[in-house]
Amino acid sequence: MDAATKQAWKDLGWKLAAPVVFIGAVTLALPALFGKHGLRKREILYYLDLCGVRSVSIVVLICLLMGAVMGMQAAMQLRKVGTEIFIVDIVGLAVFKEFGPLMVAMIATGRAGSAFAAEIGTMKVNEEISALRTMGIRPEEYLVLPKLIAMLIAMPLLATIGDIAGIVGGMAVGVTYLDLPLAVYWERTIQALSAMTFLLGIVKCAVFAILISLCGCYCGFSAEGDAQGVGRGATRAVVSSIFFVVVADAILTLLYSFIGY
């Protein structure tokens, strides 16, 4: 094996090991949540506002439209076979189990994941990360954990709001396009959806929150050089977050199917 090939293998090894090292560092920082500074409320509130509060309107709008579009597609097919009432089941289950968490994840990726990568990348380029380390503060503790916790709180809440908006979107189509009475639609929604269905969607959302936070922060920490490096880090954060969210969604959907959901 010549030197160049050896170096290429070594580089590949480092590239594969680096995310594992990062996750290890974040795990080692977890006990700090019970230390002197605990949850670092100021930072968590800041990120809750950034990732949660400021995303509410876009989540409502997108999930409402998604519910309506899905309802319209379903309605056109169901009308042909005279089973219009099943629009409720289709929209409700799809929104709770898939589209609610997924849409929220996509919005969070664009909004929070890229922002995390850009923020940490800029701090790295400006030597702020080095400054944190030489102050004896673990960057993972100060920069990653507050973001992770804020996302773990914000995303399930956003998914709940998105679920409601999606149902309302589908309901609007059912009531106006299919002439289903509002009370009937509502009654059927209650029957079709269980608390478990809702909770499984929320669990998905929590997993997505962890993936998006870690991808965003990792891509920030691995940003190199200058402003261009920060930009590349933010792009990588978005692409990798979407990839891991979709993979996790597939795995969780498979797992849910094994337990009958």
Added chain:
Amino acid sequence: MGKRGKTPEIKVTDLAIGYDDRVLMENLNFEVYPGEIFFIMGGSGCGKSTLLKHLIGLYEPKRGDIVIRGRSIVNATEELRMEIMRSFGVTYQGGALFGSLTVAENVAMPLEEYTDLSASEIAAVVESKLALVGLAGFGDLMPAELSGGMCKRAGLARALALDPKLLFFDEPSAGLDPVSSAELDRLILDLRGHLGATVVVISHELDSVMSIADRIIMLDKQARGIIAEGDPRELRDAATEAAVRRFLTRDGMKA
């Protein structure tokens, strides 16, 4: 005990530094004594800042040891390394202030992390540190509102927050006009005078070196190590090595 009869603040032994597979410098041996203003000099790209990052524990050396105030930062556990890091202050080239915090919040950060002082006590310490670096009254500004020199001063105030006895400066004069640069030199002298601090400076500013340095080491890219060590004024007058002369005397450029 070192050759000056004092225990060195920093003792570097057989150090080899670099990154990835590249060794930039090797066989580095030097000591920094209490109360000294010690300059690490060398041309651009010779590895001065990389050496600093090794000294302050950000990089792992290839070989050798760095002992800071009696404790090896190389072989330390993560906890001990962080404890050693807290015992010194570092001022970065651009200040490295946290952009989302005000100047006062930046300076307060180490105090909030490591002391049990009340908010009012922290505010008082912050104000005194800002006054020490000539930034009294600027605490409410954001870093983006400061000039380059003020950013460095604010970074210095933050580095001084926990009253360290050892301070590192990375290119303090970079990007500053000669007046601001001279003011910063005076500030470094004051810090040594008032706090008895040991100061390690990475720089290639000849004026600063000649006016405030007690001792220097000079790094050379080709030699991959130290090519001169001692009092900069004596080295300037007596150095026989061409590279040292070229660096320390403007006449040497012609030699």
